[in-house]
Amino acid sequence: MIEVNELTKRYGDKLAVDHLSFTIPQGVVTGFLGPNGAGKSTTMRMMLDLDRPTSGSVRIDGKQYGQLHEPLKYIGALLEAKAVHPGRTAYNHLLWLAASNRIPTRRVDEVLALVGLTAVAKKRSGGFSLGMGQRLGIAAALLGDPKILMFDEPVNGLDPEGIIWVRNLMKSLAAEGRTVFVSSHLMSEMALTADHLIVIGLGRLLADMPMNEFIDRNSRSFVRLRTPQPERLLDMLSANGITALQDGAGAWEVEDGDMARIGDLAAEHGVALHELSPQRASLEEAFMRMTAEAVEYQTGAPALQPAQQQEPEPAAAWGAGWKKES
Amino acid sequence: MFPVLLSEWIKVRTVRSTFITLLLTLVVTVGLGAVVCAVLASTWDTQPAAERANFDATGSSFSGIALGQLALIVFAVLIVTSEYSTGMIRATLGAVPQRLTLMLAKVLTVVGLVGVVSLLTAFISFFLGQALLGSHRTSISDPGVTRAVFGMAIYMTLLALLSVGVAFMVRRPIPALAILMPFFFLISPILNAVPKVKNVAHFFPDVAGRQLYSVHGNTDVPYGPTAGFFIVLAWSLGCVVIGYLLFARRDA
Structure with missing residues (x-):
């Protein structure tokens, strides 16, 4: 179980994350939603002890990330695509990761097959497309067969096929009883994958509830x-x-x-x-209405004009996706 | 600790820059040293008497380090800064969040690998240089010569360590190289030629290193090889410790 408690990060006089508290439920996909600049990535980096919080704490089964022994066996994270040396092959990238946490070498081949990169395993990652880089990042996250997975904007830059692949992967990981924590700035994406929703804006918590409840409350x-x-x-x-x-x-x-x-x-x-x-009204609108006051980079026009600019999708179209899941 | 060390070793051996920079270190140091020795041997009779009296056959065969150390600095800087420039540091710290362990593993990997390359460089430079010096050569069994040859290897290893420390402080490759390269290639030699200032510049790591890998040493410099070793060591450890303190505190 991951508990985020009063987490705060200040850069100069700007609060990126503002006394954020939430608990990530186990064994389901939790969507971490917020507009760009809401503090999602900063929060995730602090969860992994990469960035030092100004105050507050993150506890993973009661421990700080830095206190975990061989953490890849516990939490797998995809923070950004291409956090890879371009001159190193995909295989070797996973090999050093595996070695650092005493993960058997055969697991490298397993995860490469799982993400469909076996054919390019011995190619240098500098030539990889964004989608292949993302797959390599996901392979790295899965390497230690962890109970908890964290993905920061995993579908960014993926083609439609890749998006569906990631979506199904997250669902199947949760179906295996793993905890999946995935960030996105797209409500529509979350509506299709997440069981639970945590919404933040300007570093503050705006909503923390099951997806069904969010839909009931927010669909006008x-x-x-x-x-x-x-x-x-x-x-x-x-x-x-x-x-x-x-x-x-x-x-x-x-x-x-x-x-x-x-x-x-x-x-x-x-x-x-x-x-x-x-x-x-679509969930996208509900999300925009919720975060309207908390959008950092306002465009000239008011962010919110309910139902007027876009043709709201018929109820069946947006409801079909999540209803099948529940 | 061992798994982290193994992981750092895999990282080092799976990129080309390691082989290029270390091979360049060896080739340039040995090659330039050989050229200097060959020129000295052929122009011996035209050298001024003072030069001939102070001649250090061992130190002369190590002249190539002035240029070879630049490639060594690039190797050590890249080992650290490539993690930051590629964003890989987040994967690294995700796998090994214990920053002291991680830095120790990196330092030990550099010491081990550069140690081997340095010994090779030192011995090949020495024997090739002596062969080219002809009748002016010295022998490995002469007093102080073995110490100087090992001193050369130690200097090179400590120089790599110093560069790792600076790279951890600066994190980006260009600034790190912009500090280290001019320091060793320009600033130190220039300051060491300026009266008064050179009393301070005598304690720079490259000058101290030269005391360590010469048999006679520079008579202007007020200390010998042992003190030279400790001065280089202090510079290297100082940089590594400051590098660690910054690394431990900062956001990755």
Whole structure:
């Protein structure tokens, strides 16, 4: 079990990580989500004792990482692709790692086969593509057959095939009872892989809950209406105590609206409707809304305009992925 | 400790730069020493009398180290800084978070490998140089000669250690080389030629090293080979200790 307790990292007068506390549940995939610059990588580096916290602590089964004996057998980590000497072959890179933790040499061949790099094992890693570098990093993380795995943005720069491969790998690792901790800045990616979610923004904890709960809490449902007679529609709705908001794209939205009732009312009052549809805001939006105040590098336009800029995906499309898992 | 040592040894032997820099160290040191000895032998009669009186056949055969040490510095600097420039240091510390153990393993790997290369370099330089000096040669059995030859190997090993220490302080290859190379190649020789300043510059590691690997030594320098050894040792250990203290405290 990994416990992060009041972890803080200060660079000059800038707080990168701000009294962050959470516990990573065992045997599941935990998504570590936050916008770029939220402090995800800094937190992970402190978990591995690479960076020294300003205050606070990380405990892995009660121990600091630096106190672990042969830590590769305990935690495997992929922090960045290509943390490899370009002149060394993939095989030799894994060989020195294995030697340092007394991992048998045959395990090197095993993990190379597992990530599909056997054919290029004796090639120097300088010529590897980003995807191959990422696979080598994952092979290094798996080398010691660890109970806990940490991946920092593992799908960055991967092609669609590679993304699916990483996704399935993480799920199968968790299915084997391992704890998987994976960071991402993409909610959509996490929705497909994670069972538990930890969201941070500007170094602070924003959410720490099971994925299902996050979806229930944060997915906004509404009814979208389009009409050539907006005044009549609005009069009709307000007379019936229903509030509609303009979405900026010529349509109207009724939060948690009862679609049948609105349709009946429109028929009754002879209001022509061009659209009457149920909508669900995507998790991406929920995530953006949550982190809106905590985004470090704001663009000129307001970060959040719910449901207006993008066509929200139909509920079935985003729900299908995680529902299969639960 | 042994697994970490083995791991560092695998790292060193699986990159080309190790072979290139160490081979260059040997070839340049031996080659330049041989050229100097050959020239000295052929121009002996035209040398000034003072030169001939102070002639040190052993030290002359080691003249090549002035240039050869640059390749040795590159080897030692790269062993440390390549970890930082490639980002590999995070993989290394992930595998071996005990920083003292890691640094000791690196230091021992350098001492072992450079020690062997240095002994080879010292003995080949000596015997080739003496062969070329002809009638002005000295013998390995003459007083002080064995000490000087081993002194050469020790100097080279300690120089590599000093470079490792500086590399741990600076972390990036270019700044580390920009400090070490001019120091040994330019600054120390220049300061040692300036009156007054040279009283201080006499205690620089390259000057102390020359006392260690010469039979007669420089009469201007106020100490002998034993003190020379301890001065070089102090420089090397000083750099390694400071390098470790910074390494232990800093974010990787």
